[in-house]
Amino acid sequence: MARQIDVVGAVLTRDTTVLAAQRGPSMALAGHWEFPGGKIEPGESPQEALVRELREELLCDIVVGEHVETTSHEYDFGVVTLTTFFATLESGEPRATEHSELRWIPVQDLQGVEWAPADVPAVKHVIRALQ
Numbered sequence: 001m002a003r004q005i006d007v008v009g010a011v012l013t014r015d016t017t018v019l020a021a022q023r024g025p026s027m028a029l030a031g032h033w034e035f036p037g038g039k040i041e042p043g044e045s046p047q048e049a050l051v052r053e054l055r056e057e058l059l060c061d062i063v064v065g066e067h068v069e070t071t072s073h074e075y076d077f078g079v080v081t082l083t084t085f086f087a088t089l090e091s092g093e094p095r096a097t098e099h100s101e102l103r104w105i106p107v108q109d110l111q112g113v114e115w116a117p118a119d120v121p122a123v124k125h126v127i128r129a130l131q
């Protein structure tokens, strides 16, 4: 059976922009854009995982808001179930420590970058919700 990977991502919003992160060359899905976040550790809620991941990877603190989407996508390395939440910055300015680039993208331009395939339903939901 395919490996199941539970992942959480933050749809961080600021004014009418959303933060997108480009995966680095050494990461799986290199070059694709994603919602910052990562794998949920045993015993963590998705929201706890999201706060931890953003602290670790983007060096900032967030407030987690409403659930956006939960969808599964089968990659060659396993099935990623991606749960996304809206979020806002509480403190700190996001800085890329593992990603190639961070970009605040206006909602109407969100489909102009190449998202990780698992993210596409969430991106569409975000566009509908924020436009």
Ligand SMILES: Nc1nc2c([nH]c(=O)n2[C@H]2C[C@H](O)[C@@H](COP(=O)(O)OP(=O)(O)OP(=O)(O)O)O2)c(=O)[nH]1
Residues within 6 Å of the ligand: 005, 007, 008, 009, 027, 028, 029, 033, 034, 035, 036, 037, 038, 039, 040, 080, 082, 116, 117, 118, 119
């Ligand atoms: N973080 C994140 N990962 C995503 C998204 N969409 C998507 O397909 N993925 C995939 C890429 C990876 O295979 C997996 C998440 O792994 P990761 O490398 O970001 O997570 P992590 O920080 O916990 O990883 P690790 O290096 O500690 O093992 O989910 C997304 O929007 N955000």
